[in-house]
Amino acid sequence: MNRRLSVNNDQNRPQGIDKTRQAVEQLEAEREARRRAMQNRKKAREVAAQKNLEKGNPGDVDFIGHVESWRLTSPSPSPHSLSSALKICICVRKRPISSKEIKKKDHDSITVTNPLVTVHSAKLKVDGITKYIENNSFKFDHSFSEFEDTHELYKYTTWPLVEFILEGKGGRATAFAYGQTGSGKTYTMSGIQKMVATDIFTKLGEEEGRCKGSDTVVTVSFFELYGGRCQDLLNERCRLKILEDGKGEVVVQGLEEYQASNPSDFLTLVDAGNRNRTTHATEANDTSSRSHAICQILLRSSETGRLKGKLSLVDLAGSERGSDTKSHNRQRRTESSEINKSLLALKECIRALDSNGTAGKAHVPYRASKLTLVLKDCFTSALAKTTMIATVSPSSSSCDHTLNTLRYADRVKEKKVGEISSAARRELEIEDKARKERSRLEKREIRQQFNQDVEDDDLPPPPKPKGRKSSQSKVPYSPPRPQSGSLSRASSKSPPRKERIESKSSAPSSSSDVDLLHSSLQSSGSLALSDVALLHKTVDRIFEEEETLLNLHMSTIQESAELLTLEGKLLQEVQGKEDYSIDDYAKKLEDIIERKLGLIERLSERLKGFRGMLKEEEILSQKVGSMPSY
């Protein structure tokens, strides 16, 4: 039996060896093929990287490859068409990639195929090695690529607004530039300002030719909202007050209007205003604008001063996410909080404007921020048109910001043309649900904000209308008073250089309030949107209180100086006389010391309260920090 078995084994062995050898050879061949394929891929990557480098694009070759393959199958852009009938026009502009971004090996991750904009976010699979891109597409009224110049953008987005105000029916037109810091808002707005200058005067010139003299006067005002302050950019950054008159008209008290008789006058004014803006260097931009700049072009009847049309060009402050502000100092944080609050309010006001006329009159929460308050007539006028230009950076490292910008712009319009996710429909549904929830929470926050603003509004009771009051719209136009050159002021009313602002806010919170707040935040543990509203409110109070504290400090110094003089005189009197009343001297000195102590006490109380508010802001911003605020 054993023998037979061994004979059988002997017969089988050569066959088994062959099979194994064949299998080994097969494996080796496959491995070799894989090795060759890998080498080919490596070579191809090197060639692609070299080509990218020659094109000035040193970014990640795999991601760039994915984006390029996606672009091969993307639809071609549709030609732009003039849409003068649009009440609200939302568009996106992509700027070219900058040399700074190229140096950082960023790659272009945005594709614009009008009217679509697609963001290609670079991702890694769970294995941590395999690279892929996630594509999110959005549709707008227009989208402009890096190859389209400002003229092209102007023609389809702002020219309809210029035409609208030139009709002379009192139309209010507004163009906003919105976007992440460094994405091209100021670049776009300054280009638009130049084109507006030329077109308005050309059109008025034509009218003049036709009608033998145009009765329209062009005036310009330019102001900024920075933090809680409103400042005239054409009048030495003079502080301005925003007031609401008896008729519910919002007036920027003290704002100067200057007449421009030709494009050159106009641009001189606008350039001066742009130079006076508040800027700071940020990661993304060496001269980041931290204020909302509002350049208003008013067409008035030269005879009656009636407002025939108003165009507001608004260069919004750079938007940043809450998380970016974490590492910032308090000033940057409070700036960002104010910016977020106003952008949130702006979105709601434009949405309300959009829904007016379609679903009845919607409530316009224009009092939720100073930005929306000063632009009230743009949201509430029956004759209003708005354009929003969302600017985006193409760099891959800005993808999250870009998505935020596009989502904001998408939500601004009530009847969205919409975001079309290329991912599964399920994702779309989830996104839609989240959007509705966000919108619900935002509306709630706006309501809360609005209610609080109404409760402790700092506006004085509406004044009784009596004759001329301010340089804004209801003022009859007064003939221009010649100034230097051909520019002249349209308003002769000069605001006081330094206005003492009386804060009507509640007394500054004590440190026990802060401790209470601290413990309640700690105990609640959860992040509520009301924290965001509370933070915004605290920041508002800080702005107001800062002003009051500075004024108080100033008056304390003045009063102390007066007391010092009084003290000196008292000493002189005493030293100069041989026969003096020591009782009288002691009484007078006591009186001086008491007044000094009173001054110090008053200042130190105010300071204590102010520091309490700062602490409050710090606690709240830590709590809110990681949450996107709008």
Ligand SMILES: Nc1ncnc2c1ncn2[C@@H]1O[C@H](COP(=O)(O)OP(=O)(O)OP(=O)(O)O)[C@@H](O)[C@H]1O
């Ligand atoms: N379409 C464009 N074409 C060429 N360069 C552009 C374009 N848009 C922006 N830039 C350049 O990008 C840089 C940043 O632009 P800009 O200052 O306009 O950004 P911003 O959005 O206004 O930033 P911030 O909010 O910080 O003020 C500038 O150097 C500008 O010249």
